[in-house]
Amino acid sequence: MKDIARDLGVSLMTVSKALRNHSDISEQTRKRVLKHARQLGYQPNWIARSLATRRTYVVGLVIPDLMHSFFAEVAKGVARKFEPLGYQIVISNSEEKAEVEERQIELLLARSVDGLIVASAQANGRSGLFQTLRARKVPFVLIDRLPAGLGAHYVGVNDEEIGVLATEHLIEQGCRRIAHIRGPAISTGIGRLRGYRRAQAKHGLKAPPEYVVSGRHDDPSGYEAMRDLLRLNPRPDGVFCYNDPVAAGAIKAVLEAGLNVPHDLAIIGAGNVHYSDLLRVPLSTVDQSSSLIGETAADLLAQCMEAKTQPTPKRIWIPPRLVVRESSRRI
Amino acid sequence: MKDIARDLGVSLMTVSKALRNHSDISEQTRKRVLKHARQLGYQPNWIARSLATRRTYVVGLVIPDLMHSFFAEVAKGVARKFEPLGYQIVISNSEEKAEVEERQIELLLARSVDGLIVASAQANGRSGLFQTLRARKVPFVLIDRLPAGLGAHYVGVNDEEIGVLATEHLIEQGCRRIAHIRGPAISTGIGRLRGYRRAQAKHGLKAPPEYVVSGRHDDPSGYEAMRDLLRLNPRPDGVFCYNDPVAAGAIKAVLEAGLNVPHDLAIIGAGNVHYSDLLRVPLSTVDQSSSLIGETAADLLAQCMEAKTQPTPKRIWIPPRLVVRESSRRI
DNA sequence: GTCTATACAGTTATCGCTAAAGAAAGGCCG
DNA sequence: CGGCCTTTCTTTAGCGATAACTGTATAGAC
CATH class of the missing domain: 3.40.50.2300 (Response regulator)
Incomplete structure (x- = not known):
């Protein structure tokens, strides 16, 4: 900027304003400045600008x-x-x-x-x-x-809505013993769990407490949680999973147990991660945009x-x- | 910094040096400065520092x-x-x-x-x-x-090595008509293709030119490419895919055609993406750390x-x- | 007693840019 | 013609730090 000012015989401030399209500067001067700046390959210094403007x-x-x-x-x-x-x-x-x-x-x-x-x-x-x-x-x-x-x-x-949507879908598909692999104790985990419960209540279903097991965010936790669910008697016939990675892990566990998804056990996740379609069994989910x-x-x-x-x-x-x-x- | 200097009756520079553990400052003064800085909740300004130090x-x-x-x-x-x-x-x-x-x-x-x-x-x-x-x-x-x-x-x-490793593995598994879904014309795509060719040459195999088809980086391109390959006669019995997403798309196409992976068609990718294990068919791959x-x-x-x-x-x-x-x- | 080395602190001049206020030149008005 | 805008540009002061010097003591050497 200093060079531009010197070369053009104007003040530094004029250059600064011209470059910022400040209204104080005449069209003619502005153009001269911009042109010369381009010639010199001027690059504004963001650091200095930040320091001055906060x-x-x-x-x-x-x-x-x-x-x-x-x-x-x-x-x-x-x-x-x-x-x-x-x-x-x-x-x-x-x-x-x-x-x-x-x-x-x-x-x-x-x-x-x-x-x-x-x-x-x-x-x-x-x-x-x-x-x-x-x-x-x-x-x-x-x-x-x-x-x-x-x-x-x-x-x-609205996570509760996600839970309701997923759970009601399982109910519509004929599931009656619906389990939930719940997420951590943050709003998403809590809301989805609440939605799961509300949907069941609404349709007159009630799941035993052991049908709600804890997962985290990742597929290994889904795998573990599903193995626990599979040991229950009666076995759930539908599982709503906290999110898609958890659901992917869960599917892996079900298949390893020699069961069929969705016929023995229907599974739905949440999040619609981009590879949902490529999983062992293409994964139903609730999209969150x-x-x-x-x-x-x-x-x-x-x-x-x-x-x-x-x-x-x-x-x-x-x-x-x-x-x-x-x-x-x-x- | 100015406040600290004033409160402690020292110069601004002393404070600056003390905060940076500069050797010019006595242990005693440094401690006084650090302590007071903590009390005032001083946070260094990175912007100003960057401007001065470049x-x-x-x-x-x-x-x-x-x-x-x-x-x-x-x-x-x-x-x-x-x-x-x-x-x-x-x-x-x-x-x-x-x-x-x-x-x-x-x-x-x-x-x-x-x-x-x-x-x-x-x-x-x-x-x-x-x-x-x-x-x-x-x-x-x-x-x-x-x-x-x-x-x-x-x-x-070394991408050529990746290509060799993957292709030789397919050969060892008994594949004789090995195709390649190649990546774009950048070093990775070119290297892997070269490795694919070198491994085949080494084992006395040669694939017809139409066994090399073009993909991009993503699974839809793998899906498309594989559909093309499936129309060939004789059909390949093994495919090395540019990367894992492409391979995942390819697997989808093979399964949709009613064929079995790996028995009708073995598939290997590259990259070892974290969900490789959760795909339709758990995906063999070459890990790149x-x-x-x-x-x-x-x-x-x-x-x-x-x-x-x-x-x-x-x-x-x-x-x-x-x-x-x-x-x-x-x- | 003078000289030099060392340890510590202070001065000064930027870093590159901007906000805010000041100043020169011209135009308009009564 | 003097006062009062406008427009366009300049001056002055930072923004919050640091680099590179320039001082002071004090201690030890000779």
């Missing part, structure tokens, strides 16, 4: 696991919205651990991100983390998981970042959609 | 597709190495497109990353992109793909960033490893 044009995206294609897809959605706006996205992996998440967010804040999108591993909204975020006035939007007791922007799917979640969260965050005062927390629910494949089709 | 402690990772779990795993490996060193990692998605990649790298450079790790979508090493990187003296390490005619740091697996690639590339880049002069380009080959599962086991 904006970094960086947003942080904190997710529990990049390997889970659901979050990879969310990340794509976020990128699609933010990149055209000139923002850079930094993805942080919390590995499903609340402490790691907290540390990662601290790091992002230390680097002065302009905003955050978080699929939180915190079970509780009263965690110090959210107070820190509030205190520092960093706009943030939660996605997928909604820590209990937290008034914050949120974009996700992962990339739409990402895009919507990005839009919402963008709004928050522009607004001077934080708008009141907004919750956006994306409707889930049943995707029936072979693993649950019995009629 | 180092951002950010490295860019450019990959073709986050959804492909191979690259997600690489990313994890990179993060595991760099995060303890205080670096932030920015992941960019090139969507397998050379122009997008170029633009993404420009953006990363504009943000002054300290270094880059790139799984390039460029077929050709003479691309202007690499000249730009050289000109700007940004240390970078290529992974997975090695654009033709480029002397640069590289970490990956994805996270090790990430870690190794990170180490190498870290070295380059410390060195004042760029060391001569180094190529590191990680040995591939055959993983036999059901899709190819015929004896």
Whole structure:
């Protein structure tokens, strides 16, 4: 910039304004500056700009696991919205651990991100983390998981609805002894479990307590949980799994036991990961529109970042959609 | 920092040095400063620091597709190495497109990353992109793909070896009419094809030209390609697929045609994606140690960033490893 | 008693850019 | 003609740190 100013015999400030299309500059000067800048191959220095403006044009995206294609897809959605706006996205992996998440967010804040999108591993909204975020006035939007007791922007799917949709589908397919491999004690796990119970109650079914077993997020946990379920008597004839990886693990266990999916045991997952169709038995699931979640969260965050005062927390629910494949089709 | 200096009656510089453990400061003063900094909740401003030191402690990772779990795993490996060193990692998605990649790298450079790790979508090493990187003296390490005619740091697996390993395995399993669904015209695709040919030649087999069909990176392309192969007469009895997603799509096509994998047709992929074990037929593959690639590339880049002069380009080959599962086991 | 080395702290000048206020030149108005 | 806008550009002061010097003591050497 200094060189441009010297060469053109104008002040540094004129160059700065011209490059930013500031209204103070005449059309003629602006053009001269832009042209010369191009000739010199001028590249603005973002660091200096950030220091002066206190904006970094960086947003942080904190997710529990990049390997889970659901979050990879969310990340794509976020990128699609933010990149055209000139923002850079930094993805942080919390590995499903609340402490790691907290540390990662601290790091992002230390680097002065302009905003955050978080699929939180915190079970509780009263965690110090959210107070820190509030205190520092960093706009943030939660996605997928909604820590209990937290008034914050949120974009996700109603997990209870997912549970209802999946369970009612199994009932329609003729299942009467429906089990559930539940997820962890966060909003998604709890909501889906609640939906599972509500759907059964609504149809006058009730499952014995041992029909609800605990899994985590991954396929090994689904495999283990299903082996436990298979030992029960009477054996369940339908299983709603917390998510698709868990369901994939579960299918593996059922097949290994020499049983048929869906005839001996129907299985449905949630999330509609991209390889669901390629599994042992193509997996029925409830789609969560992962990339739409990402895009919507990005839009919402963008709004928050522009607004001077934080708008009141907004919750956006994306409707889930049943995707029936072979693993649950019995009629 | 200013506050600390004022409160403690020392100069700003003393505080700065104390916080950085500079040797100029006495143990006593340093402790006073650190303690007071903690009390005030001081957080260093990375932006200002970057402006002054010309180092951002950010490295860019450019990959073709986050959804492909191979690259997600690489990313994890990179993060595991760099995060303890205080670096932030920015992941960019090139969507397998050379122009997008170029633009993404420009953006990363504009943000002054300290270094880059790139799984390039460029077929050709003479691309202007690499000249730009050289000109700007940004240390970078290529992974997975090695654009033709480029002397640069590289970490990956010898793709020809992958092709040989996979093809010889099929031969050992009794396949005699071995086809190949080849990848795109980049080093990985070309190398694996070459390995496929070399292994056949070595064992005195020769496949008709129509046994080599083109795929891309994804499972739909594998599905299409396999349908083409199934129309051939004589039908192949073994297929080596460019990568696991392609192989998964191929398996789907074979099963739909009412044939058995592996008995009518053995299939092997490459990459060992995490869900290989959960597919219709558990997929045999050649493992590429994805996270090790990430870690190794990170180490190498870290070295380059410390060195004042760029060391001569180094190529590191990680040995591939055959993983036999059901899709190819015929004896 | 002078000189030099060492340990510690302070000054000054950036890093590259921007916000905010100031100034020059011209036009319009009563 | 003087006052008051407008338009266009310039000056002045940072943003929050650091690099590279420039001082002071104090201690020990000769």
